[in-house]
Amino acid sequence: DAGVIQSPRHEVTEMGQEVTLRCKPISGHNSLFWYRQTMMRGLELLIYFNNNVPIDDSGMPEDRFSAKMPNASFSTLKIQPSEPRDSAVYFCASSLEGSEQFFGPGTRLTVL
Amino acid sequence: AQSVTQLGSHVSVSEGALVLLRCNYSSSVPPYLFWYVQYPNQGLQLLLKYTTGATLVKGINGFEAEFKKSETSFHLTKPSAHMSDAAEYFCALENSGGSNYKLTFGKGTLLTVNP
Numbered sequence: 001d002a003g004v005i006q007s008p009r010h011e012v013t014e015m016g017q018e019v020t021l022r023c024k025p026i027s028g029h030n031s032l033f034w035y036r037q038t039m040m041r042g043l044e045l046l047i048y049f050n051n052n053v054p055i056d057d058s059g060m061p062e063d064r065f066s067a068k069m070p071n072a073s074f075s076t077l078k079i080q081p082s083e084p085r086d087s088a089v090y091f092c093a094s095s096l097e098g099s100e101q102f103f104g105p106g107t108r109l110t111v112l
Numbered sequence: 113a114q115s116v117t118q119l120g121s122h123v124s125v126s127e128g129a130l131v132l133l134r135c136n137y138s139s140s141v142p143p144y145l146f147w148y149v150q151y152p153n154q155g156l157q158l159l160l161k162y163t164t165g166a167t168l169v170k171g172i173n174g175f176e177a178e179f180k181k182s183e184t185s186f187h188l189t190k191p192s193a194h195m196s197d198a199a200e201y202f203c204a205l206e207n208s209g210g211s212n213y214k215l216t217f218g219k220g221t222l223l224t225v226n227p
Binding site (some may be wrong): 031043050101103105 | 215
């Protein structure tokens with residue numbers, strides 16, 4: 001299995017631009033998680049889906065952030081408009097019924 | 113509310129020395145506990161986990177951790193450090209039962225191994 005796939009691996013954009021991060025979970029997994037990692041705040045859960053349905057989005061920082069999971073094999077995290085304070089590494093993870101979460105390699109986002 | 117506290121943001125050991133990374137937790141229900149490792153520019157990888165049963169849990173790469181309910185601790189140890197163990201380590205908690213699969217992570221401990 002290829003593991004959790006995230007794209008792009010690096011993204012540099014200017015303040016105000018829309019950013020879309022993509023994630024392909026491991027085939028057969030039914031839970032998907034988006035995390036943000038920064039030096040100041042550590043690893044934070046933004047949102048998680050179970051069977052493609054958002055279960056808890058209480059970690060989404062603002063309305064500028066939105067996430068979708070249109071099917072079992074794809075999810076997006078969108079930031080519109082982006083701000084410099086959104087600069088972080090964003091991880092996607094997937095699991096099967098609450099078992100071990102498998103993390104993707106992350107997307108390093110820099111907003112200038 | 114549940115929380116995870118990792119004591120020491122940076123631990124430095126010599127190669128061959130004992131590794132001890134500390135983790136304490138707070139939870140109102142019996143927790144599931146995890147240790148993850150993150151190598152530079154990579155995602156997190158599970159080292160070991162405790163759910164129920166034996167309180168001493170063995171993981172990959174020679175690591176182990178002991179769940180101590182009375183101390184609300186889940187410290188990670190390895191008898192002899194190797195250079196390849198240099199990484200950041202995260203302790204995490206999940207509430208047992210139900211369908212809530214959320215993990216609460218500690219701030220992480222950066223392990224440096226000196227030759």
